[in-house]
Amino acid sequence: MAKTQLNVRVDEGTARAARERALARGMSVNRYIEELVRQDAGEVGHTFVEAAADFMKQYESVFAEEFDGTSPARAMPGAGEKNPEGPSEGRR
Incomplete structure (x- = not known):
């Protein structure tokens, strides 16, 4: 510019x-x-809002499929899962 x-x-x-x-x-x-x-x-905020809106348009169907609200475990990845080895150990 x-x-x-x-x-x-x-x-x-x-x-x-x-x-x-x-x-x-x-x-x-x-x-x-x-x-x-x-x-x-408002340039910074406006640019962010536009980018967020474009992102949501592109991935709306992915979010709708992943977070369909019919299952709490699907709505929150990892919900209800327990790691018996503690938080510092990886899942198998």
Whole structure:
């Protein structure tokens, strides 16, 4: 994506807070501001929701078949199974 320069004026307290928060997150002030704007614009959340919706469309029939609700053991894989050897031992 092409970048463009944006100059803004903020009071010293805001500038200091931006620098401190960016440093604490291990990123530049520029990247910190970009992420804040993206979050505010909902880009990150919107992208996630779209991806989740696409995933569910693709695998809806698999979920419906696997979790049909007729059996508690089918609804929760591993439900009702006991491992007599304890949690650190593998199943045979």
